Amino acid sequence: MEKFLMWLEEKFMPPMARLAEQRHLKAVRDGVISTLPLIIVGSFFIIIAQPPVEFLQELVNPYIGEILIPFRVTVGMLSVYAAYGMGYSLARSYKLDGLSGGVLSLVTFLMMNIPLNVDGFITEATEAGIVGAEPIGWVLPMANLGGAGMFTAILSMIVAVEILRFMQERNFTITMPEQVPDSVARSFEALFPAAVVITLAWIIRVLLGFDINELLMTIFSPLIEISGNNYFGVMLPVLLVTILWAAGIHGMSVIGSVMRPAWLVMLDANIEAVADGGSMAFGEGGLPYIAPEPFYQWFVWVGGAGATLALAILFVMSKSVYLKQVGKFSIIPGLFNINEPMIFGAPIVMNPILAIPFIIAPVVTTSISYFAVNLGLVSGFTIMAPWTLPAPIGAWMATGGSIAAVILVLLNILVAMAIYYPFFKVYEKKMIEEENAESTDNQEVIDGETVNA
Numbered sequence: 001m002e003k004f005l006m007w008l009e010e011k012f013m014p015p016m017a018r019l020a021e022q023r024h025l026k027a028v029r030d031g032v033i034s035t036l037p038l039i040i041v042g043s044f045f046i047i048i049a050q051p052p053v054e055f056l057q058e059l060v061n062p063y064i065g066e067i068l069i070p071f072r073v074t075v076g077m078l079s080v081y082a083a084y085g086m087g088y089s090l091a092r093s094y095k096l097d098g099l100s101g102g103v104l105s106l107v108t109f110l111m112m113n114i115p116l117n118v119d120g121f122i123t124e125a126t127e128a129g130i131v132g133a134e135p136i137g138w139v140l141p142m143a144n145l146g147g148a149g150m151f152t153a154i155l156s157m158i159v160a161v162e163i164l165r166f167m168q169e170r171n172f173t174i175t176m177p178e179q180v181p182d183s184v185a186r187s188f189e190a191l192f193p194a195a196v197v198i199t200l201a202w203i204i205r206v207l208l209g210f211d212i213n214e215l216l217m218t219i220f221s222p223l224i225e226i227s228g229n230n231y232f233g234v235m236l237p238v239l240l241v242t243i244l245w246a247a248g249i250h251g252m253s254v255i256g257s258v259m260r261p262a263w264l265v266m267l268d269a270n271i272e273a274v275a276d277g278g279s280m281a282f283g284e285g286g287l288p289y290i291a292p293e294p295f296y297q298w299f300v301w302v303g304g305a306g307a308t309l310a311l312a313i314l315f316v317m318s319k320s321v322y323l324k325q326v327g328k329f330s331i332i333p334g335l336f337n338i339n340e341p342m343i344f345g346a347p348i349v350m351n352p353i354l355a356i357p358f359i360i361a362p363v364v365t366t367s368i369s370y371f372a373v374n375l376g377l378v379s380g381f382t383i384m385a386p387w388t389l390p391a392p393i394g395a396w397m398a399t400g401g402s403i404a405a406v407i408l409v410l411l412n413i414l415v416a417m418a419i420y421y422p423f424f425k426v427y428e429k430k431m432i433e434e435e436n437a438e439s440t441d442n443q444e445v446i447d448g449e450t451v452n453a
Contacts, residue, residue, distance in 0.1 A: 023093040025257040027161075028154055031086025032260050035078055039264075039384040042074025043271060046382050047400055050274055068275055075271055076142055078264065079149035083109040086157040094165050100190035101161045104197050108156035109149070111201035112212055115140045144213045147268025150261040151216040159200075164193040220262065227259065228266045228289035234370055238300060238362045245305050245343065246355040252305065260293065267292035270382045280379040280400050287380035290373045294381040297337075298395035298405070299369035302413055304339025306358040307365055309391070310416035312342055314424045320431040336388045346427075353427045354420075361419040365412040378404045 049067045051057055060067060084102040091101020115138045144152065167173060174188040204210050226233035237259055241251030266289035279286040303309020312334040315327025323346075330342040348354045372378040379402035385394045391413075395405040 023090065024158060027086045027090035027093060027157065028261065029253070029257040030089040031082045031084075031157070032150075032264065034085035035081045036384070038074040038081060039078065039267075040386055042071045042076075043267075043383045044397075045071040046271055046274055047397075050280075050400065071271070071275065072142065075146060075268060077145045078147055078268065079109065079153040080106065080145050082150065083153040083156055086154065087161055090157055090161045091164065094161070096161070096164060096168060097186045097190070100186055100193075101164060104160040104164055104190065104194060105153075105157040107194070108160040108197050108201050109153045110140070111198060112152050112156065112205055113140060113144055113149070114205060146272075147265040148217065149213055150264055151220055152213040154261060155212065155216065156201075160193075160197050163197055163200075164190065167193045167196070220265075224262050224265055224289075227262055228291050231367075231370055234291045234295075235363065235366055237296065238366050239359070242306055242359040242362055246349065246351075246358055248349045263291075263293035267294070267381065267384065270380060274382045274400075280382065280402065281376045282373050282380045283376065287382070290370060290380060292381055294384060294394075294398040295369065295373070296366075297387055298381075298385075298391055298398055299408060299412060300362050300366050301337065302365070302391045302409060302416065303334040304337050304342070305362075306339070306343070306348065307361045307412065307416040308339040308342045308348070308358070309334040310361065310413050311346070311354070311357075311420045311424065312339075313413075314417060314420055315342075315346075318424075318428050320428050321435055322431055323428055335390050337391070338388070351427075353423055353430070357420045357423045361416040364419060365415055368412060368415065369408060372404075372408055378402060378408050 045067055049060060049064045049071075051060065084106045087105025088098040088102035090105075092098040168189065172192050174191055175185075204212065227237070228234075237255050240255050244251035244254055270287045270289055270292060273287050274280065281287065282290050301307065303312060309331075312327050312331040315323045316331055318324045318327060326342065326345045330339070330345060333339065333341055343349060346354055348358050369378070373380055379399040381398050382400060383398040385397040387394070389397070391409045392406045395409045396402065399405040
């Protein structure tokens with residue numbers, strides 16, 4: 001294990017660290033994270049529209065359309081907000097105007113979705129025989145504005161901001177006098193890049209009729225299917241995140257930047273399935289995906305990466321003075337899924353004894369959780385609950401009020417404790433020996449000073 005950790009430190013860490021700092025991936029991460037408040041709040045309206053109690057379902061059924069409006073304009077338009085956030089972040093990384101980068105990224109994305117002129121009357125009004133109903137006019141279809149458009153939003157961000165950077169570096173901009181306010185000057189500086197971006201998008205999407213979103217979804221569909229429903233695809237992010245953390249790299253910062261767009265597509269598809277009347281169970285007539293991001297958050301990362309809440313509980317009961325102290329200051333943050341005190345306090349990073357269960361425990365709990373959802377024993381995920389909730393509460397919310405999900409979380413904690421336990425005892429013995437040796441050395445020093453005195 002020590003040789004493996006040395007290999008990770010010398011060979012694996014440098015490229016992963018560079019990947020984590022890659023500006024386009026950081027822009028994706030920052031832009032998507034900026035939408036989390038909208039995802040969390042919007043997805044909670046699914047619970048209101050589809051309550052777990054039959055009596056409440058009958059009560060809200062006539063008003064489902066109205067109840068889901070906040071969901072439609074938040075989660076249903078997720079890629080719109082992400083396009084702006086990602087463009088802003090990428091532009092700022094180049095020391096360009098963030099507002100210009102965000103706006104150009106957003107308009108490029110919207111240009112990939114052609115508005116439709118819906119002439120004629122509203123269908124419901126016509127069927128009801130209502131005379132004088134007004135035509136709808138121009139509308140923007142929402143099918144690709146949510147999670148399904150995330151890959152198009154990423155591409156739009158890259159194209160728009162790189163064009164902005166290219167033109168500004170070569171002074172293809174309108175420079176205003178110093179007396180002009182900065183906001184006005186920045187607007188004119190982005191005028192030529194905007195003309196290029198909008199014209200290019202118009203040619204591709206309208207004149208050529210090329211649907212980039214359809215192409216990207218075709219390309220990434222196998223990735224989404226494998227990472228969402230295939231056992232090995234679900235397991236891969238778990239292994240990568242824990243291995244990176246064991247080597248001292250923030251695993252979710254690296255893997256999350258790559259996987260989060262796919263996870264959001266899965267979550268969006270699950271939410272849409274429930275909004276259309278599907279069940280909360282995985283499979284036909286229910287949810288299309290097993291493992292969007294909440295699957296990992298609530299079933300795997302209980303207490304943080306590595307399922308370290310179990311280890312914090314063991315540390316609190318330790319006979320080692322140091323480990324007991326680490327457990328005391330780690331267990332409260334661990335209840336809220338913050339485990340940096342444990343990872344760097346134990347430490348787990350570059351620790352051959354604790355790194356093994358740190359990797360194995362999530363692998364086992366992932367396996368249990370995967371088959372529990374796949375077999376319909378536990379509901380799937382449609383809610384992005386705040387990640388700082390205690391795991392049983394977060395799992396209950398994210399699965400629409402599934403008691404089975406709460407039981408599974410508690411089971412996973414016990415399983416993780418059983419896996420950590422033998423390694424914890426080995427590490428505890430080592431720490432006690434070191435503490436006893438240090439205590440003996442200190443006593444000898446004190447005795448020596450007393451004699452000399």
